[in-house]
Amino acid sequence: MILVLLVVSAIALFLSFIYVHQNTLRISLSVIFAALLVTSIVFVSKNDGQHYGMVKTTTTTTQSLKSAGSSKQLDLLLYQSVGTADKHRVYIYKKTTNQKKVSHTTASVKTANQVKTTTATPKLVTKTTRWTYKSNAMKFWFGLANNDKQLIKRTNYFYINKNWVVLSTTQAKQFSKLMKQQQATLKARAKVYVTNQVKAAMVKNPTMSKAQLAKVQKAAAAQYQANAIQSMLKTVKASK
Incomplete structure (x- = not known):
């Protein structure tokens, strides 16, 4: 509404100054509409x-927080x-275990992310701060500014357990590749390790x-x- 008042007062000031021929009336109207125009500009600027x-x-x-990976x-x-x-950073996660995407x-730049450790169930807590109008009256006057x-x-606060791993997407790809490359070797070594134990x-x-x-x-x-997973994670984290 303040924008409407600004436009109307500007038009009225122009019309009164041009088309009102009686001096006293023209000056009075001009002062009134000029005051409304200036006041409108000031409050629009302040808003x-x-x-x-x-x-x-x-x-x-x-909201609940689930692993972004498919591995159990x-x-x-x-x-x-x-x-x-x-x-x-843009963090990637899932809200539910069966979430496909x-x-x-x-x-x-207005979004910040923090990763914290918790012993409770993993969760994502988001605190959002916005400008809102104090009252309906203020919204009525300035709401057109959108x-x-x-x-x-x-x-965003990511509360995760100690067993969770935080990786970049590049590191995650390297880890997956390393797992596939060493799958046969790890299987053979695991068999020997289990036998010895x-x-x-x-x-x-x-x-x-x-x-x-x-x-x-x-x-x-x-x-x-x-142990094997921790060793490979150490390798991919060192590579960055």
Whole structure:
């Protein structure tokens, strides 16, 4: 409405100055419409530059966080660097396990991302701050500027467990490639490792039952796999 008042007062000032011939009336109308015009310009400027009539409003949303990868053995939070200095990142994740297309954060200077460790269930907490009008009256006067709910900043907090791994998309591709390249070798080495662990366990306890041996085999296989994954992750992280 303030923009309408600005236009109307400008037109009225012009018409009164040109078409009103009676001096006293012309001067009076000109002063009134000039005052309205100047006042409108001032408040439009204050609304645009200083967000006059507005307040900062922050909302918080929480959603579940799932691994961006398809592997059941490794929980991944991926990111893609924006620019060459790695000052800004777009994080890639899933909201549900069966989600086919991954979600990602916004690539914007107004969006910040923080990764935090938690012992609770992984989650994504987003805090969004916007400019909103103080009242319906303020929205009535300045709403035509179309700046209601203008974004000030958005911060995404990724709460992940210690077993999660944060990799760039490039590192994730390198890791996947390395896994495929070493698959046969790892399988053979895993077999030897498990065999040695079983032998060592039998030396300590020759009377172990089949169930106990199976438990040792399973634990040894899981341990070798975890060690192998950590070794490959160390390699891809070092390469950057």
